[in-house]
Amino acid sequence: MKEEIIIAGFGGQGVLSMGKILAYGGIMQDQEVTWMPSYGPEMRGGTCNVSVILSDNKISSPILSRFDTAIILNQQSMDKFENQVKPGGLLIYDPNGITRHPQRKDITICRIAAVDEAAKLGNAKAYNMIILGAFLKKKPIVTMENVLKGLKKSLPVRHHNLIPMNEQAITVGMNAVEDI
Amino acid sequence: MAEKILMKGNEAIAYAAINCGCDGYFGYPITPQSEVMETLMKEKPWETTGMVVLQAESETSSINMVYGGACCGKKVMTSSSSPGISLMCEGISYLAGAELPCLVVNVMRGGPGLGTIQPSQGDYFQTTKGGGHGDYRNIVLAPASAQDMYDFVDLGFELAFKYRNPAIILGDGVIGQMMEKVELRPAKARRTDEEIKKLCASWATIGKTADRKANTITSLALEADVQERFNIKLQKKYAEIEANEVRYSTYKTEDAEHLIVAFGCMSRICENVVELAREQGIKLGLLRPITLFPYPKAAIDALVPQLKSIMSVELNAGQMIEDIRLISNGRVPVNFYGRQGGMVPSPEEIFEAFIKTIK
Amino acid sequence: MDIKDIIKPENKVYGKTPLLKDAILHYCPGCSHGTVHKIIAEIIEEMGIQDRTIGISPVGCSVFAYNYLDIDWQQAAHGRAPALATATKRLMPDKYVFTYQGDGDLASIGTAEIMHACNRGENIVVIFINNAIYGMTGGQMAPTTLLGQVTATTPYGRQADLNGYPLKITELIAQLEGTCYVTRQSVQNPAAVRKTKKAIRKAFENSMMKKGTSFVEVVSTCNSGWKIPPVQANKWMEENMFPFYPLGDMKDR
Numbered sequence: 062m063k064e065e066i067i068i069a070g071f072g073g074q075g076v077l078s079m080g081k082i083l084a085y086g087g088i089m090q091d092q093e094v095t096w097m098p099s100y101g102p103e104m105r106g107g108t109c110n111v112s113v114i115l116s117d118n119k120i121s122s123p124i125l126s127r128f129d130t131a132i133i134l135n136q137q138s139m140d141k142f143e144n145q146v147k148p149g150g151l152l153i154y155d156p157n158g159i160t161r162h163p164q165r166k167d168i169t170i171c172r173i174a175a176v177d178e179a180a181k182l183g184n185a186k187a188y189n190m191i192i193l194g195a196f197l198k199k200k201p202i203v204t205m206e207n208v209l210k211g212l213k214k215s216l217p218v219r220h221h222n223l224i225p226m227n228e229q230a231i232t233v234g235m236n237a238v239e240d241i
Numbered sequence: 242m243a244e245k246i247l248m249k250g251n252e253a254i255a256y257a258a259i260n261c262g263c264d265g266y267f268g269y270p271i272t273p274q275s276e277v278m279e280t281l282m283k284e285k286p287w288e289t290t291g292m293v294v295l296q297a298e299s300e301t302s303s304i305n306m307v308y309g310g311a312c313c314g315k316k317v318m319t320s321s322s323s324p325g326i327s328l329m330c331e332g333i334s335y336l337a338g339a340e341l342p343c344l345v346v347n348v349m350r351g352g353p354g355l356g357t358i359q360p361s362q363g364d365y366f367q368t369t370k371g372g373g374h375g376d377y378r379n380i381v382l383a384p385a386s387a388q389d390m391y392d393f394v395d396l397g398f399e400l401a402f403k404y405r406n407p408a409i410i411l412g413d414g415v416i417g418q419m420m421e422k423v424e425l426r427p428a429k430a431r432r433t434d435e436e437i438k439k440l441c442a443s444w445a446t447i448g449k450t451a452d453r454k455a456n457t458i459t460s461l462a463l464e465a466d467v468q469e470r471f472n473i474k475l476q477k478k479y480a481e482i483e484a485n486e487v488r489y490s491t492y493k494t495e496d497a498e499h500l501i502v503a504f505g506c507m508s509r510i511c512e513n514v515v516e517l518a519r520e521q522g523i524k525l526g527l528l529r530p531i532t533l534f535p536y537p538k539a540a541i542d543a544l545v546p547q548l549k550s551i552m553s554v555e556l557n558a559g560q561m562i563e564d565i566r567l568i569s570n571g572r573v574p575v576n577f578y579g580r581q582g583g584m585v586p587s588p589e590e591i592f593e594a595f596i597k598t599i600k
Numbered sequence: 601m602d603i604k605d606i607i608k609p610e611n612k613v614y615g616k617t618p619l620l621k622d623a624i625l626h627y628c629p630g631c632s633h634g635t636v637h638k639i640i641a642e643i644i645e646e647m648g649i650q651d652r653t654i655g656i657s658p659v660g661c662s663v664f665a666y667n668y669l670d671i672d673w674q675q676a677a678h679g680r681a682p683a684l685a686t687a688t689k690r691l692m693p694d695k696y697v698f699t700y701q702g703d704g705d706l707a708s709i710g711t712a713e714i715m716h717a718c719n720r721g722e723n724i725v726v727i728f729i730n731n732a733i734y735g736m737t738g739g740q741m742a743p744t745t746l747l748g749q750v751t752a753t754t755p756y757g758r759q760a761d762l763n764g765y766p767l768k769i770t771e772l773i774a775q776l777e778g779t780c781y782v783t784r785q786s787v788q789n790p791a792a793v794r795k796t797k798k799a800i801r802k803a804f805e806n807s808m809m810k811k812g813t814s815f816v817e818v819v820s821t822c823n824s825g826w827k828i829p830p831v832q833a834n835k836w837m838e839e840n841m842f843p844f845y846p847l848g849d850m851k852d853r
Contacts (some may be wrong), residue, residue, distance in 0.1 A: 081420065085247050086424050094247065096420035100273055100358070121512035123419050126587035215249070267689055293690045298716035301685040305676065305713070311657070312674040315691045335677050446672035446688070448651040448695060457666040459657075459675035491690030 062117050064202050067142055069110035075189030079110035085211030086203035088117035089145050093122040108137050134227025136160055163231055170241045178237050188231035194234020243424045246556025249418040250390040253423050254573025255280035255344055257394035262431040264315035265293040267306035272358040274348035277320040277399040290401035290431050304332030312458045314441030316398050320346035323364050331368040333407050334499025337458030342401035345411045348417035351583035360414030360555035368411050369534045376472055378406040378479045381533040383504040387421040404482055415506035482535050489537035490529045500567055503554040504530050511554055513588035541568045550599055552576040554591055617645045623667045623764030630830025635787040639797045646804035653696040654688055656681040658705035662737040665700050679710025682717035685724045696807055698725035704734050707743040707769040721778030721812035725803040731822040736748045739825035744766040770817045774850040783849040788834040809831050819845050
């Protein structure tokens with residue numbers, strides 16, 4: 062198994078931490094992982110992306126131009142990454158703020174209205190976990206058990222009380238994701 | 242099985258320093274390596290191992306703190322990124338000239354000048370050919386993963402003390418910022434005063450006792466003949482390092498008709514290029530120099546007879562290629578592909594460039 | 601009384617401290633460096649701390665201080681002695697660590713290092729020799745060169761509009777929270793030597809009390825650089841430097 066993912070959106074949406082939890086989940090099931098963030102000037106308040114690779118084998122290049130999955134959370138990222146999804150790949154996006162919806166016919170496209178779902182939950186911070194849930198529904202490459210283990214690893218101990226809330230958000234995302 | 246932790250290359254440097262018994266870290270913030278000092282400050286090793294961590298007022302001061310600490314026989318280090326390393330080069334020359342062991346980490350970014358904060362390998366010349374003034378060499382290790390970043394701290398200190406010479410870990414923004422899983426190694430305790438005395442009393446400034454002459458650490462010799470004798474001694478040391486410390490790895494070179502040479506993050510990316518070529522039946526192999534000084538001259542030289550071409554792939558305008566051309570010495574075409582200023586090419590992009598060179 | 605009686609130990613009235621090596625000083629006759637070296641050597645002997653003292657020499661005339669004092673020495677890059685001292689003291693807190701720096705080293709190229717080491721309150725001793733000129737390179741303007749003073753690079757005298765003002769760095773240092781003892785002394789006569797010795801001794805003692813940085817400026821002569829004979833140089837110093845660089849303690853806590 063090898064899954065190459067780009068997660069892209071605005072800073073503050075939890076893009077980097079979502080990637081980190083996914084990567085930790087991979088480690089929990091004894092896979093090789095890389096997590097490569099954009100750390101350029103765009104990091105300061107603008108767009109933000111991270112590429113995550115999970116693989117059963119050693120990972121060579123952490124730098125990719127084509128992805129199995131793109132998780133897209135703003136228009137700039139849609140413009141940049143829609144065409145970098147491999148044919149037959151997956152594109153998941155949050156329609157909130159998207160003015161030009163994806164056009165590709167050779168990939169699977171899914172929507173997750175995570176802003177709305179997070180509002181329903183009354184917890185804006187659950188946003189990225191809802192997205193993660195949507196992804197894991199479409200590609201169950203990491204089990205819930207390992208995601209939670211990964212969460213435990215990547216959250217400081219003082220925040221471990223938030224894990225049940227995160228689990229709930231992941232489940233919400235799994236249920237709310239819709240194919241187009 | 243040892244614990245595996247997801248961490249950035251920069252964080253790996255910090256954890257490895259604490260773990261391998263480093264005595265002191267002195268640094269100044271600069272992107273993309275600030276996590277090194279941030280992690281050390283967060284971990285507070287002065288409360289556990291007694292390691293000193295200090296934010297200096299400049300890179301110039303950092304490297305001179307390293308000089309002071311190295312004079313005391315301590316395992317001391319600093320880290321920075323390209324512009325900061327330029328500032329440190331004077332100090333590194335002094336360390337080499339005073340034959341002092343130390344570890345310097347350079348997480349390279351695009352230059353020249355203030356440049357960009359994106360990944361680069363533009364400091365190859367600076368690091369492998371000296372950087373500061375005078376005839377000296379650094380021992381240069383080029384990590385390609387967070388695990389390498391972790392492991393090369395201990396290795397760098399070992400080599401630095403073995404040869405009493407600065408060792409440099411030459412990483413880049415990709416390796417520093419990327420998170421991977423890192424397997425932690427068994428901890429080494431910091432050296433005790435007694436151990437330092439045993440190991441370094443012949444030269445270190447740890448207090449003149451009645452049983453020995455006073456030690457002076459200086460790189461100054463006013464007489465030209467004295468300086469020349471010292472320089473010849475240095476060159477002998479470098480020859481010894483070249484004979485003993487070459488490290489490299491190869492990927493599918495056994496039957497290779499074409500060879501890519503790449504170090505650091507580019508060696509990872511070029512492994513994928515080898516796969517792309519092999520899918521098309523092209524016998525491409527990869528050689529990754531792990532030590533950039535000493536350079537794996539013999540390994541490349543031995544491959545030349547079986548090759549139709551070599552391509553050097555670097556994140557710069559073509560620096561390491563000069564070393565490869567010296568080894569090839571006209572026997573086989575040596576081509577180049579590189580991106581500059583912080584741009585990082587994808588495997589497909591490099592493969593396309595490679596195909597053009599062999600057509 | 602023949603010579604053998606005269607050299608009997610009980611007749612000895614003065615002996616050179618063994619901490620001062622037998623090497624012949626390279627300093628010019630009349631230079632203050634030799635006197636300050638001797639003071640430091642005597643203090644190290646009297647305190648019995650030869651095996652616990654690390655000296656850090658600068659770039660400048662006193663670069664070779666390591667040839668004269670029988671202790672372990674580090675020779676620093678120009679201006680960087682306080683950085684070396686910082687690391688040395690932090691890594692070996694049981695050692696006495698002092699820098700020995702001239703005005704060019706401390707107050708020009710090394711301004712950042714001295715300011716920040718003092719501001720951090722490093723538990724070190726700084727000996728600052730201020731003779732208002734670059735001695736080793738042949739008498740060029742120093743940051744502490746007085747207005748109107750002729751040097752190789754101010755051949756018509758230092759002018760404020762062209763060369764800036766003489767830098768009272770010790771006054772600046774005294775303002776820093778990290779310093780515990782800041783004083784300005786001189787060594788042109790026995791009384792001054794005694795006062796300087798007392799000051800440096802106090803500075804060494806401070807460095808084990810975790811009180812912060814002790815800073816001792818010694819206003820000094822450079823007859824070669826000033827191009828006047830030693831006795832006249834002392835007089836010139838008293839008449840011209842002391843009014844601008846007044847002697848005495850600026851801070852003692």
